[in-house]
Amino acid sequence: MPSGRICGLAVKDVRFPTSLEQHGSDAMHTDPDYSAAYVIIETDSGTRGFGLTFTVGKGTEIVVCAVQALRPLVLGKTLDDITADFRSFYRLLTSDGQMRWVGPEKGVIHLATAAVLNAVWDLWARAEGKPVWKLLVDMTPEQLVSCIDFRYISDALTDQEALDILRKGQESKQQREEQMMIEGYPAYTTSCAWLGYPDQQLTQLCSQALADGWTAFKVKVGADLDDDIRRCRLIRQMIGPEKILMIDANQRWDVGEAVAWVTRLSEFQPLWIEEPTSPDDILGHAHISKALAPLGIGVASGEQCHNRVMFKQFFLGRPRSMLMASKFNGVCELVQHLILFDYICVSGSLEKRMCEYVDHLHEHFKNPTIIHNAHYMPPMAPGFSSEMVESSVEKHTFPQGEVWRTVNQL
Numbered sequence: 001m002p003s004g005r006i007c008g009l010a011v012k013d014v015r016f017p018t019s020l021e022q023h024g025s026d027a028m029h030t031d032p033d034y035s036a037a038y039v040i041i042e043t044d045s046g047t048r049g050f051g052l053t054f055t056v057g058k059g060t061e062i063v064v065c066a067v068q069a070l071r072p073l074v075l076g077k078t079l080d081d082i083t084a085d086f087r088s089f090y091r092l093l094t095s096d097g098q099m100r101w102v103g104p105e106k107g108v109i110h111l112a113t114a115a116v117l118n119a120v121w122d123l124w125a126r127a128e129g130k131p132v133w134k135l136l137v138d139m140t141p142e143q144l145v146s147c148i149d150f151r152y153i154s155d156a157l158t159d160q161e162a163l164d165i166l167r168k169g170q171e172s173k174q175q176r177e178e179q180m181m182i183e184g185y186p187a188y189t190t191s192c193a194w195l196g197y198p199d200q201q202l203t204q205l206c207s208q209a210l211a212d213g214w215t216a217f218k219v220k221v222g223a224d225l226d227d228d229i230r231r232c233r234l235i236r237q238m239i240g241p242e243k244i245l246m247i248d249a250n251q252r253w254d255v256g257e258a259v260a261w262v263t264r265l266s267e268f269q270p271l272w273i274e275e276p277t278s279p280d281d282i283l284g285h286a287h288i289s290k291a292l293a294p295l296g297i298g299v300a301s302g303e304q305c306h307n308r309v310m311f312k313q314f315f316l317g318r319p320r321s322m323l324m325a326s327k328f329n330g331v332c333e334l335v336q337h338l339i340l341f342d343y344i345c346v347s348g349s350l351e352k353r354m355c356e357y358v359d360h361l362h363e364h365f366k367n368p369t370i371i372h373n374a375h376y377m378p379p380m381a382p383g384f385s386s387e388m389v390e391s392s393v394e395k396h397t398f399p400q401g402e403v404w405r406t407v408n409q410l
């Protein structure tokens with residue numbers, strides 16, 4: 001592993017003015033500028049690691065500041081130091097005796113930690129000459145478990161139980177890997193029906209998506225019931241009764257309101273309602289799930305789930321009758337590695353599983369996602385697919401980049 005010692009950690013505030021065209025708009029985030037705190041780790045051997053955490057504009061400078069606070073914990077380490085005991089490295093970042101007070105493991109510090117850890121995984125995979133998904137697939141169950149911090153979750157999952165799951169996942173993994181190389185992993189699209197898109201745009205994008213082979217579509221809802229009914233009807237008519245429709249309220253409602261509103265939309269047979277209420281309200285989600293179960297509508301959450309402790313409660317708290325979709329949010333480029341690993345080595349199943357795809361800004365990545373017939377094709381370049389094109393980073397750096405100097409003059 002010729003990776004050298006970490007001698008630099010730079011972080012940039014990179015923002016794309018997506019709000020100008022309403023890309024990404026939903027009931028709560030009406031004018032998002034898709035952004036990132038972008039981390040570049042330098043080693044004295046010349047190998048670099050790139051990582052990012054997703055934000056939607058204002059406040060990215062706070063995440064950048066938090067990354068800078070983590071920098072001293074990373075500088076001077078070799079990749080060998082880190083990978084020999086990844087669990088301790090994770091703890092070092094998340095359990096600093098003073099810094100953990102501004103978390104722990106949630107909010108800005110959690111986003112900053114994610115950007116740094118993603119950059120370290122990128123560095124690790126590059127040193128091994130593999131994409132991250134393949135690095136994970138080739139690890140032994142013991143190595144994988146040694147990377148995970150089981151603190152606070154051992155009442156739900158012990159390291160021994162995780163080992164058992166992963167050992168079982170080793171069976172026929174070669175076959176599943178070959179299958180993924182040919183078929184790819186099933187995806188759904190969110191890009192047709194952002195809340196701020198007019199009906200004409202929605203119709204046009206939806207018919208294009210149908211022509212491209214998409215079979216599952218997500219619609220943003222929650223601001224105005226009449227609009228939601230009209231937009232869901234439009235999409236359902238276009239895609240027909242067999243294809244999948246999902247709706248996403250991005251945390252807009254109180255619990256009772258969520259049940260009433262989604263009941264009104266049940267005629268369009270959504271597979272799930274995503275983030276109906278506060279992302280922190282585990283009991284509220286369970287209540288909504290129970291109420292909507294007779295209608296055959298599931299509840300999805302996880303997009304702003306801070307950490308494993310919350311996931312534990314979501315999983316343990318669900319009633320048996322409840323349909324609960326869990327959703328691990330992230331930028332498509334990164335998430336594709338995790339779903340491939342999950343299928344090949346953990347779940348071994350594609351039943352009721354698909355991964356979100358958002359068709360914006362891929363051109364700014366060095367190794368953008370490849371979608372064939374609505375499936376993610378496994379990325380083959382070494383790393384986490386997280387490196388951005390240098391000129392894009394330069395132009396979109398906030399506020400001094402060329403793009404922002406222009407936007408701010410508008």
Ligand SMILES: [Mg+2]
Pocket residue numbers: 248250274275303
């Ligand atoms: Mg969402």
